[in-house]
Amino acid sequence: MKSGCCPKLEKGTQLISKRWTILIIHQLLSGPQRFCNIESALPISGKLLSERLKELEQEGIVHRAVYPETPVRIEYSLTDKGQALEGVVKELEDWSSEWISLDNCEGKS
Amino acid sequence: MKSGCCPKLEKGTQLISKRWTILIIHQLLSGPQRFCNIESALPISGKLLSERLKELEQEGIVHRAVYPETPVRIEYSLTDKGQALEGVVKELEDWSSEWISLDNCEGKS
DNA sequence: AAACTTTGTTACGAAAAGTAAGTAAGTGAT
DNA sequence: ATCACTTACTTACTTTTCGTAACAAAGTTT
Numbered sequence: 001m002k003s004g005c006c007p008k009l010e011k012g013t014q015l016i017s018k019r020w021t022i023l024i025i026h027q028l029l030s031g032p033q034r035f036c037n038i039e040s041a042l043p044i045s046g047k048l049l050s051e052r053l054k055e056l057e058q059e060g061i062v063h064r065a066v067y068p069e070t071p072v073r074i075e076y077s078l079t080d081k082g083q084a085l086e087g088v089v090k091e092l093e094d095w096s097s098e099w100i101s102l103d104n105c106e107g108k109s
Numbered sequence: 110m111k112s113g114c115c116p117k118l119e120k121g122t123q124l125i126s127k128r129w130t131i132l133i134i135h136q137l138l139s140g141p142q143r144f145c146n147i148e149s150a151l152p153i154s155g156k157l158l159s160e161r162l163k164e165l166e167q168e169g170i171v172h173r174a175v176y177p178e179t180p181v182r183i184e185y186s187l188t189d190k191g192q193a194l195e196g197v198v199k200e201l202e203d204w205s206s207e208w209i210s211l212d213n214c215e216g217k218s
Numbered sequence: 219a220a221a222c223t224t225t226g227t228t229a230c231g232a233a234a235a236g237t238a239a240g241t242a243a244g245t246g247a248t
Numbered sequence: 249a250t251c252a253c254t255t256a257c258t259t260a261c262t263t264t265t266c267g268t269a270a271c272a273a274a275g276t277t278t
Contacts, residue, residue: 010132010152012205017126019235023119035256043119045236050257070245071254081208087200095197096121099190128266144225154267159226179276180223 015059016088020044020052025082026089028062032077061085124168125197129153129161134191135198137171141186170194 016022023042027033039049053076056062061082067073078085125131132151136142148158162185165171170191176182187194 006202006205007211008205008209009135009202011209011211012201013131016201017128017131019126022122022126026118036254039256045238046257047237047259048235051235068244072244072256074256084204084208088197088204091196091200092121092125093115093118095193096115096117099193100117100120102116102120145223148225154269155226156228156268157266160265177275181225181275183225 015061016085018052018055020048021056022089022092024049024052024056025061025078025085026093028076028078028082029086029089032065032075034073034075038076056082124170125194127161127164129157130165131198131201133158133161133165134170134187134194135202137185137187137191138195138198141174141184143182143184147185165191 020042023044024038027038027041035046035049035053038044038053039046042049044052053062053064057064059081060079063077063079063082065075065077067075129151132153133147136147136150144155144158144162147153147162148155151158153161162171162173166173168190169188172186172188172191174184174186176184
């Protein structure tokens with residue numbers, strides 16, 4: 001495997017550029033929330049969401065809190081490392097709103 | 110398919126979160142360059158690079174210029190839309206350098 | 219015409235994503 | 249005690265994408 005220009009950025013992109021990761025973080029930036037909430041807010045399946053959250057937890061980006069209520073409530077939130085991604089998400093949001101057109105998307109009949 | 114929170118951000122993430130896209134853009138931010146240069150700067154295969162550049166060209170992010178020299182020289186550069194991604198890349202670079210450790214990477218023996 | 223360069227493309231096995239159905243733990247109703 | 253109901257996943261299976269390596273087009277020099 002060839003070594004790229006900057007290993008840290010490479011590892012950063014590997015995290016960020018897994019499908020759904022950015023949208024999950026964007027969702028969590030609005031506050032801690034539970035599995036089913038994220039699932040219904042994004043076009044992601046339970047399986048993938050479960051995988052992503054587990055990965056993000058292992059990377060120290062997301063925190064998982066279990067409240068043994070009835071039925072069990074599990075809240076996901078961003079750690080400091082996760083919160084620190086706000087700038088990235090914000091920049092991408094700005095770029096998207098400026099440069100993306102929705103001509104060939106669901107919104108159009 | 111469920112509709113997410115913000116369609117533009119979703120489309121933006123779909124672009125950005127394809128593997129190698131960010132690193133290719135990061136590479137092109139240092140100036141126009143040719144295929145073989147990008148290929149040797151990143152741990153990406155010719156096939157994938159070719160695919161990504163074609164996609165990015167179709168999205169209007171990358172410009173492809175053919176110079177019929179000998180042998181042919183083809184230079185890839187960022188369009189305005191592509192240049193506008195500098196902020197995203199920069200933020201990710203900053204985040205990576207602050208939060209990513211390289212403990213289990215190539216740099217370690 | 220054979221060899222060389224750059225810029226790709228094709229073929230094929232491996233990995234990841236997508237979809238749908240099923241599981242586990244706990245509660246409340248019958 | 250059992251059945252239905254909720255949340256939070258997991259498993260099985262199909263489709264798409266990735267990764268590696270070999271090969272092809274276009275033009276040039278030998």
